[in-house]
Amino acid sequence: MSLVVIGSVAYDAIETPHGKRERTLGGACTYIALSASYFTKTSIVGVVGEDFAPEDRELLSGKGVDLEGLEQVPGKTFFWSGVYSADMNDRTTLQTDLNVFADFQPKLPPSYAKEPYLFLGNIQPTLQGDVQRQMKNVRFIGGDTMNYWITQTRDELLQTIKDWDFLLINDSEARMLANENNLRKAAAKILELGPNTLVIKRGEYGAMLVRKDTLFMVPGYLLEDVFDPTGAGDCFAGGFVGYLAERRFDLRNGNFDIHELHRAVIYGSVMGSFCCEQFGVERFRTLTRKEIDGRFEEFRRFTAF
Amino acid sequence: MSLVVIGSVAYDAIETPHGKRERTLGGACTYIALSASYFTKTSIVGVVGEDFAPEDRELLSGKGVDLEGLEQVPGKTFFWSGVYSADMNDRTTLQTDLNVFADFQPKLPPSYAKEPYLFLGNIQPTLQGDVQRQMKNVRFIGGDTMNYWITQTRDELLQTIKDWDFLLINDSEARMLANENNLRKAAAKILELGPNTLVIKRGEYGAMLVRKDTLFMVPGYLLEDVFDPTGAGDCFAGGFVGYLAERRFDLRNGNFDIHELHRAVIYGSVMGSFCCEQFGVERFRTLTRKEIDGRFEEFRRFTAF
Numbered sequence: 001m002s003l004v005v006i007g008s009v010a011y012d013a014i015e016t017p018h019g020k021r022e023r024t025l026g027g028a029c030t031y032i033a034l035s036a037s038y039f040t041k042t043s044i045v046g047v048v049g050e051d052f053a054p055e056d057r058e059l060l061s062g063k064g065v066d067l068e069g070l071e072q073v074p075g076k077t078f079f080w081s082g083v084y085s086a087d088m089n090d091r092t093t094l095q096t097d098l099n100v101f102a103d104f105q106p107k108l109p110p111s112y113a114k115e116p117y118l119f120l121g122n123i124q125p126t127l128q129g130d131v132q133r134q135m136k137n138v139r140f141i142g143g144d145t146m147n148y149w150i151t152q153t154r155d156e157l158l159q160t161i162k163d164w165d166f167l168l169i170n171d172s173e174a175r176m177l178a179n180e181n182n183l184r185k186a187a188a189k190i191l192e193l194g195p196n197t198l199v200i201k202r203g204e205y206g207a208m209l210v211r212k213d214t215l216f217m218v219p220g221y222l223l224e225d226v227f228d229p230t231g232a233g234d235c236f237a238g239g240f241v242g243y244l245a246e247r248r249f250d251l252r253n254g255n256f257d258i259h260e261l262h263r264a265v266i267y268g269s270v271m272g273s274f275c276c277e278q279f280g281v282e283r284f285r286t287l288t289r290k291e292i293d294g295r296f297e298e299f300r301r302f303t304a305f
Numbered sequence: 306m307s308l309v310v311i312g313s314v315a316y317d318a319i320e321t322p323h324g325k326r327e328r329t330l331g332g333a334c335t336y337i338a339l340s341a342s343y344f345t346k347t348s349i350v351g352v353v354g355e356d357f358a359p360e361d362r363e364l365l366s367g368k369g370v371d372l373e374g375l376e377q378v379p380g381k382t383f384f385w386s387g388v389y390s391a392d393m394n395d396r397t398t399l400q401t402d403l404n405v406f407a408d409f410q411p412k413l414p415p416s417y418a419k420e421p422y423l424f425l426g427n428i429q430p431t432l433q434g435d436v437q438r439q440m441k442n443v444r445f446i447g448g449d450t451m452n453y454w455i456t457q458t459r460d461e462l463l464q465t466i467k468d469w470d471f472l473l474i475n476d477s478e479a480r481m482l483a484n485e486n487n488l489r490k491a492a493a494k495i496l497e498l499g500p501n502t503l504v505i506k507r508g509e510y511g512a513m514l515v516r517k518d519t520l521f522m523v524p525g526y527l528l529e530d531v532f533d534p535t536g537a538g539d540c541f542a543g544g545f546v547g548y549l550a551e552r553r554f555d556l557r558n559g560n561f562d563i564h565e566l567h568r569a570v571i572y573g574s575v576m577g578s579f580c581c582e583q584f585g586v587e588r589f590r591t592l593t594r595k596e597i598d599g600r601f602e603e604f605r606r607f608t609a610f
Contacts, residue, residue: 305567
C-alpha cells in the first residue's frame with residue numbers, strides 16, 4: 001500500500017538572508033515525497049529533463065521513493081529562482097523556466113492505479129482530474145492548488161476538487177477561493193465545494209483543519225533559525241498525508257478517530273519546520289524519524305494547558 | 306486581595322468595516338479592568354475629565370471595580386479616534402487629544418499599596434516605576450509598553466521593567482525591544498532584561514508565553530465576525546492577570562504549577578476574543594463568566610490532539 005504523489009520536480013536557485021544556492025533539487029513533488037517517505041511507501045509521478053542528476057534520483061530512491069512514474073524526456077528540468085525578503089515573509093520570483101514541465105502529461109504507471117492514497121500537488125486542475133480518474137481503489141484523494149489556478153481556471157478547479165476528500169492550501173488561497181476575508185466563513189464556504197476536510201497552512205503562524213464535525217488549530221513551531229522556507233508547505237503536505245497513510249486512514253469510510261486527523265496536522269507542522277532548517281532539501285539528508293517523533297512530543301509540551 | 310491596574314481611561318471614536326461609534330468608553334485601563342473583573346476584585350488608577358459620564362462610571366463599578374483611584378479633574382477626558390482597514394489588520398489614528406491625561410501623575414490611594422497584584426498599563430515608563438515603588442506587598446508586578454517608549458525612552462523603560470515579574474507586549478514590540486527579528490531569539494534576549502516571564506500577543510494569530518523553564522503557544526480564536534479589535538490586547542492582559550490573581554498565583558515565590566501560567570494565557574485569549582465581538586466595551590455589558598469558561602473549554606477542544 002502506498003501513497004501516490006503528482007507534481008513538479010525542479011531545480012531551484014534560492015537566496016535568503018542566510019546565503020544562496022545556485023542549483024538545488026526542488027519542486028513540490030520532491031518535497032512532498034521526501035517528507036511523506038518517513039511515514040509510508042511513496043510513489044511519484046513527474047517529469048524531468050536530461051540534466052536531472054543521478055545523485056538527486058538517488059536521494060529520492062534512497063528514501064524508498066518509487067520512481068517508476070518519474071519520466072525523463074529530452075530537454076531541461078523545470079527551473080525556478082527566487083529571493084526572500086529580510087524577514088523571509090515575502091519572496092520574489094526572479095525566473096521561471098517551465099522547460100519539460102510545460103508539456104507535462106502525468107502518466108500513471110499501471111501498478112500505481114490500485115494504490116489507496118493520492119495526493120495531487122499544485123498543477124493545472126484538469127491534469128489533476130485526469131490522474132484521479134485513473135485511480136481505482138482510493139481511500140482518500142487530496143491536493144493543493146494556487147492563486148493562479150483559482151483565478152485563471154476556476155471552473156476546472158471547482159470541477160476537479162468536487163471529488164477530493166481534502167483540500168490543503170494556504171490562508172490567502174482559502175480567502176481567494178471562497179471570496180471571503182474571514183477565515184472561518186471562508187472555510188465553511190469551501191466545505192460546500194466537495195472536500196469534507198480542509199487544511200489551511202498559515203506559514204509561521206501554524207495551521208488549521210476544518211470539517212463540519214471538527215475545528216483544530218495549531219501554532220507554528222518557533223525555530224531558532226529559518227534558513228530557507230522553500231518547500232515548507234509541501235513538506236507539511238507530505239507529513240500530513242504520510243501520517244494518514246501510515247495509519248491506514250480511510251477518509252471515505254468515515255469511521256475514524258478525529259484526533260488522528262489532528263495528529264496528522266501536527267506531523268505536517270513538524271515536517272514543515274524541519275524543512276526550514278537548511279537550504280532546499282538538505283535537511284532530509286540527515287533527518288531521522290526519531291527527530292520527527294521528538295518534535296511531535298515538543299508540540300505536545302508547548303501546547304499543553 | 307485585589308489587582309491594581311494603572312493606565313488610560315478614554316473616549317474613543319472608532320470606525321471599522323462593520324460601522325462606527327462617535328464616542329465610546331475606552332482606554333487601556335478600562336479594558337484591562339473590565340476584563341479582569343470577571344476573575345478578581347480590581348482597583349484602578351487613572352484620570353478623567355469633567356465630561357466623564359456617570360453611566361461609564363457605573364459600568365465599571367457595576368463590575369465591582371474599585372474607582373477610588375480614578376481621579377476626576379477639570380478639563381476633558383483623553384480622546385482617541387481611529388479607522389481600521391478592510392481586513393482590520395491595520396488601523397490609522399485620526400486624532401489623539403491627551404487632554405487631562407497629558408499631566409497624569411498616578412496617585413495610589415493608601416488602601417491600594419498593600420495589594421499583591423499590580424498591572425502597569427502602557428504609560429510613560431518613569432510613571433510606571435513611580436507606582437511600582439509604592440507597592441509594599443507584591444506577589445507579581447507586570448506591565449505593557451509600546452513602540453514609542455521603546456524607541457524614545459529606552460533607558461527609562463529598561464530601568465522600570467528590571468523589577469517586573471512579567472512583560473506583556475505584542476510581537477512587533479518584542480522584536481523592537483530585543484532588536485532581533487527572530488521571535489524565539491528576541492524572547493530569550495528579553496528574558497535577560499529582568500522579567501522572568503514574557504507574554505507575547507500576536508493578534509489574530511494567538512499568543513505565546515516564554516520563560517527559561519517553559520514555552521507555551523496558543524493559536525487565536527477563530528471568530529465568525531470581528532466587529533472591532535480595539536482593546537483586544539488589553540482584554541487579553543486583563544484575562545491573564547485576572548486569572549492569576551483569582552488563583553492567588555505568586556510569581557515571586559516560584560513554587561507553582563507551570564500549567565497555571567499556560568491557562569492564564571488561554572483566559573487572556575478568551576477575553577481578547579470576546580472583546581472583538583462588539584464595538585468598544587459593549588460586549589462586557591452582557592458577557593458572563595459562564596460564557597468565558599465555555600470558550601476556555603472550546604480552546605481545549607480545538608487544540609487537542
